[in-house]
Amino acid sequence: MKTRLPLIILLNAVGLALFICWYMPVNHGFWFPMDSTIFHFFNSRLVENHTLLWLVALTNNRAFDACSLVAMGCLMLSFWLPADRTGRRRVVTIGLTMLLIAVVVNQLAQHLMPVQRASPSLYFTDIHRVSDLLDFPTKDASKDSFPGDHGMMLLIFAAVMWRYFGKKALGISLIIFAVFAFPRVMIGAHWFTDIAVGSLSAVLIGLPWCLLTPLSDKIIALFDHYLPGNNKL
Known part of the structure; x- marks a missing residue:
């Protein structure tokens, strides 16, 4: 992958414009x-x-978060199973690279975006909270909901799958994103813009520097070089 600087700048500009048009106006x-x-x-x-x-309530239980990991793992497994030993190792190194990129982009977004706001379930009064309506463990509030870290991770997963496994993988990844990210909005633990602005703008600004440059390929090569059991997976 050669560095596609014009496309990187364009995506960065779109991400920055998206964030600014939400952040700058009074009361957004x-x-x-x-x-x-x-x-x-x-x-x-x-x-x-x-x-x-x-x-x-069920889709915002902690166990449902584990289901999102299972869904992503199953998609990667669909590429790992039919591959030869070299291909299987590559799928593993791509997965590790995705995790590393996701952690870095998420941490940068959390620390560099000058926003801290409570979820709508804490912002509004005279509303219904699921935790009050049901005796069931669920996440229906957040003291700092912007940007949506869960949505951000799922978007990064979708982009990495697109980059290395193609459009079909992207389509399935976006379904996983919708199924596991938007229940947070439905229950009031996140604003819609926590994902549509916060998660998306962070991904548009940070991820192109990884996937549209040789960086992600180099990280994959480093994992491949240093992981034990070369060609034995």
């Missing part, structure tokens, strides 16, 4: 009414629809 401009409408749409239905109540 048109984004806040959108956030508020989405939150109240789901929140008002929690007491009207018992099935929805249990759905958002």
Whole structure:
């Protein structure tokens, strides 16, 4: 992969513009009414629809987070199983590279984005919290919800799968992203813009420098060189 600087700059500009158009306006401009409408749409239905109540409770339980890891692992396994020994080792090194990139981008975003805000379930009053409606362990609030770290990790996974495994892998990854990221919005633990602005802008700014340059390939090569059992996986 040669460095695709014009595309990197374009994606960075889009990510920066997305963040600025949300961050600069007073009370986040048109984004806040959108956030508020989405939150109240789901929140008002929690007491009207018992099935929805249990759905958002279950999908925000910690065990469901583990299911997202299983889903991502199964997708990578679908490429690992039919591969030869060299191919299987490459799938493993790509997975390790993805984890490293995800941790670095997430930490940079958390520390460099000048935003700290509580989730809508803590911001608004006179609302319904799932933890009050059900005696069931679930995450329905966050004191610092921006950017959405869960959504960010899933977007990074989707981008890495696209880069190394193609469009079909991207499509499945985006389904995984939707299934496991948006329950946080439905329950009120995240604003919609925590993901649509926070997660996406961080990925657009940070990830191109890894995937549209030789950097990710070099990290994969380093893992391949230093991991024990070369060609034995």
